[in-house]
Amino acid sequence: MHEYSVASELIHALLPQAESLGGKIVGVFLKKGELRILSNHAMVNAFELLAEGTVLEGAQLEIELIPVTVSCASCGYKGEADHVEDEAFHFSVPILSCPTCGAEVDLITGRELVVDRLSVQTSEDSETS
Ligand SMILES: [Zn+2]
DSSP states (O other): OHHHHHHHHHHHHHHHHHHHHOSEEEEEEEEEETTOOOOHHHHHHHHHHHHTTSTTTTOEEEEEEEOOEEEETTTOOEEEOOEEEETTTTEEEEOOBOTTTOOBEEEEESSOEEEEEEEEEOOGGGOOO
8 A cells, every 4th residue: 555655664764754753743733745545544544554653653744735826837827727627536637738828837835744733742741942
């Protein structure tokens, strides 16, 4: 399962950082580009499973969707991409050509998968800063 390997990579990348923070990690905020075909539900399940026994155990995985934005070299358009509705799958698919002139576009956002921030709960006696 694709989500499982993505969640596994995510946890391995996060663990050194999470351990050095020294508090309890209560939330992991992820930004997911629209072109990343990953099920949020499967990601959260895989994350919870893989986090067991690590400092990330019990942390809530929050996934924020980043819409596809494009820039067009031909007409200078910058902004969200057009979408086509796929009726069979009830799914909205971004079109990677310019909404105003139809030329090929460069992707600005939509492919990222990044951890935005971690939410840490510090114990009350160490909360002096
Ligand atoms: Zn254009």
